[in-house]
Structures are given as C-alpha cells and as structure tokens.
Amino acid sequence: MFTEIGPGMLLEDVAFSATPAAIKETAEKTVEAMTVTRETGKTDKECDWVDHVLRIRDAQDQTAFAELFRHFAPRVKAFLIRSGSDPALAEECAQEVMATLWHKAHLFDPGRASVATWVFTIARNRRIDLIRRQRRPEPEDLPWGPEAEPEPAEVVSLQQETAQLRDAINALPKAQRELIEKAYFGDLSHREIAAQTGLPLGTIKSRIRLALDRLRHAIG
Template sequence: MVRSESVTRADKPGEASVSKLVGKDEMNGTAEWVAEMLLVASNSDEAAFAHLFGHFGPRVKAFLIKSGTEPAVAEECMQEVMATVWQKAHMFDPARASVATWIFTIARNRRIDILRRSRRPEPEDLPWGPEPEADPADAVSLQQESRILGEALKDLPDKQRELIEKAYFGDMTHGEIARVTGLPLGTIKSRIRLALEKLRQSMT
C-alpha cells in the first residue's frame, strides 16, 4: 500500500518529522504529501515525487483546463509545473502552506504566463529562520487547518462555491470578486500569522 510505504520512509531519522506527530489514524492526504515533499527536498527522492505526481499531476491539469487552457497545452504546462515542484521543493514551508496550496501558487503563476495575463510582481521574500526546518507542531496545525478549510469549502451552498470557483478559475473583474463573501478564513489566517511572528522573532 502506497500510504504505509510513505509513512515508513518518512520515519527515517531527521526527515519528515511531521508524520511522527500525526498518529497513523489521523494520517491523511495533507500530512502525507508534506512528508513526501520534504523527502524530495532533502533527498531528491524520485519515489516520493512519483507519488506526488500521481496525485497532483491530474489536479494541476484539471485546474489549467478549467481556467481555459487547451487540454494538449495543459498537459505540457502541467509537466512544467511539476518540474518546478521538484526544482523548488526546498522552498516549501509546511508551517505556511499545504502542498496543494503551494502547488496552486506555482500553477497559477504558470497560467498567468501562458494566458499572457498581467505581470504579477511577488511580495518581498521573507528571511528564512536560522532553523532549517519549520517547527513540526506548527506544520501539523497548519496542515490540519488546510484540511478543515477544504471541507468547509465543500460544504458551502452551491451558488457561493460556484462564485468562488469562478473567481479562481475564471475571469472575474475586481468589482465582481468583491461580491464573493463569507469565506471561513479566520482560523487559518491566525495560524499563519503566528508562524510569521515566530519567524520575525527568530530573526532578531
């Protein structure tokens, strides 16, 4: 079984400590992908990448198609996005994003390029803390919040969910986006805010 394999690999000393804090019963997609991302980052682990690819490849492709990319172009772009996931794996920070969220930002940037949308400057980088890895407890909380957010989005009334999807996949003006309300973002925001505060403190 793929899942138990990844748990075993993640239990190597010094690696993917997130999975150690999450009991096997609680082991769910989000934490599992984190463990594999960390293996790609630390060991350039091809088996872990293959597993990530199996899950996220079709999702990235679907995201690109839903955003108006031709299926043939979407396949090539998806490969580019997944190659970027490999190349930038060491930049993934599980205290600030789930793997799905991190891959979303890479896919979004690629979509902006291919659709020749407006240039999108990035905010100033945050300094990395002296610790090479995020505090595993912070990472676990953030991954749990991400899962809860995903479930909350699924439970929204259809109309509201469609509006949110249109904002992210479609073509909405700033004025139209202003009508999208009621997103349950308070807890995940607070969690990330705390992680940023810790990071700032560790730098001073």
Template structure:
C-alpha cells in the first residue's frame, strides 16, 4: 500500500536540465494543514491520496462502499490529526497508509459486531413475550456486545464468515488465505469465549 501511495515525484514532477523539481510535497501540505488549517493544502492532499487509497482497497477485495468510506475517513483523520505527523518517523505515505489500515480494521470490527448482535435478535423472535422483556433485552444486548468486543479481529472475521455468511471451514480458509487448522483454532477459541461469557443467556 505504501509503495503505491508514494508515487508522487514521478507523477507530479517535471524534469528541468537533468534536475527533478517536485511539485507535490505531501510533508509540506500536512504541515500547512497542521499550522493553519489550510484547506487548499488539504484539497491537494485529498485529490492525490483518496483515489489511490480507494483503488488499493478495491484491489484488496474491499466492497466499493467500504473502500469509499475508509478513504474518506482516512483523509478526515489526516485533517484532524495533521499536527501529529512527524516526517522524521515516517513518510507521509506510510503515515496515511497506517491510518487507512486502522480505519479498515475499526470499520470491519464495528460491522461484524452489529451483525452478530442481529443474530441474537433473530434467535429471540419466536420466544414468548415476558413482562421483563425490555430489561432482559437491554441486559442481553450489553452482554453480547461486551463478549464480542473481547474477540480479536481475526476471531471476529472467521466467526462472521462461518456463522453469518454460512461458509464452510475450507471456504473460510480460502477466503482469508490461511490454513484450515488456523480457521478451526480461531473458531474454537472464539466460541469457547462466547459460550463462557454468554452462559447467563441460556
């Protein structure tokens, strides 16, 4: 991802007398945003990096809506946290790629938790109503969210594919490009954790 995002000089520079004069300096643009909230600088940074982020996410298998969301939220984070960028520690492309990676993980975790909560709602649809349903439902939802939040990203992903999308263990392994044994191990750990934490719901 970083390599693709870093294609700046060859695309945005002109050669003069054997010298390469850079016309696009992401470090300077981020600095301008941090110092004065320079909207023109942000527009240039957005126009350069947002399409690249979206394209990379699409090529990595992300749905178009997710790719668009991650790209936009990444650039908004750049706007809000420009003052935290340190060119001595990482290049602009590396920093922005790191933000994008973290946003994708956060969104995947959020969406997976939502779908898992919906599964419990579906399972409860046929139960008879009780006077304390509202209280019970609130307590149940809080317990489910808490239990799911404790799963690792890897465990969440295999649970989603196996139980919410109906994939076989072999299909999960193929989709995630991991060994079948790893799929079974992650599922076993995830379900053991959920069973233990949700014992009170039975």
C-alpha cells in the first residue's frame, strides 16, 4: 500500500522543478533522529519561552514580548531569507509573524509544541502564503475546549523530547543535516522528498507514540 515512489516519476510536465534523490532519505534520517533518546538536554530556556508566551496571553506583557522578539524575530527573518525572500520582505513578514504570536497567544498549547515549533509553523504558513502565493489548508481543530490546560508534566515531557530531538539533529552527519535544512527551508520539492529511497516507516514509532498519547489525552 505504501507505494514506493520511483525516480521515473519525475516528469517534465510537472511545474515543480526538482531532481530526485534527496529527501526520502532526509525524512528517513529525521525519523531516526526523532527516535534517538538522550538523558540530557537543555530545557530551561524553553520553559522560559513558554512562560513568556503565557505572560503575553494573560497580561499582555510587553517586556516578555520584547524578549521573545529579540530571540525569535531575527530567526524568522533568517528563515524567510533562506527560503528565498528578499531582506525587506523578510523583515516585514518577521514582524507580522511576531504580531501573530501576540494575537494568537491564547491558542498556544505548550503540551503539544515548543515555542520554537509554534513560531516555525506560523512562519512557514506565512511563507507559503506570501512567497508561494497559495493557501495553506490546516487540519480541523481537535475538539477540546479552552479549559483543557495541559498538565505541567506534559509540558515538561514535551520540552525534554524537543531537547532530545535537537541533540539528535545536531548529532547527524553534516550532509544529512544539510539535507533536512534544504527540505525545511524550501529547497526541495515534494517530488525530491518522495524520491528518497529506503524510508523506514517503522522507526518513527517510538517518539511518535508519546505525541499520540498526548493527543488522545487532550481529546479525552
């Protein structure tokens, strides 16, 4: 059923330009990285960022926002420039992304995503909207209400996993790391991603099960 996508799939009549051979492997390496677990990992900073977002949500705290801005805005701008935007547009978009963070602080769920992950998804959607000029369909919201504040233990566990993921990605050989970056910074098409061979579907499971448990918990 999970049909392997062969290199013969590449067609001239497809608008997506791309050479096959880079990213099924990328997905594979990423999946491996996600399964690696380490004992250590810096989570203090992340706790701090979560706290900043909650301060914005609960008290419209401008000091917290300024600190978040200093950390994330240049990174969003760099991400957009790396994805093909010119610096002026990237500056404008990074500001919009940070403004979105303020306006949507009440939607942030620290049991499901780190602040960096959340900022990434906002920046990615802005990039699709602006640079690729297409809409971004998002999944239906899960049916849980605002009363479903995540358990502190879930928040901590998410932060630990994120730290482990960071360690694992940083431990990748340079070439693999660069491949993953190319995928996320918009340098690989979906065909290039699919054309990578040997994607081990099974290896993703160990890390993923945690995320799934959290989803189910949130629903229940």
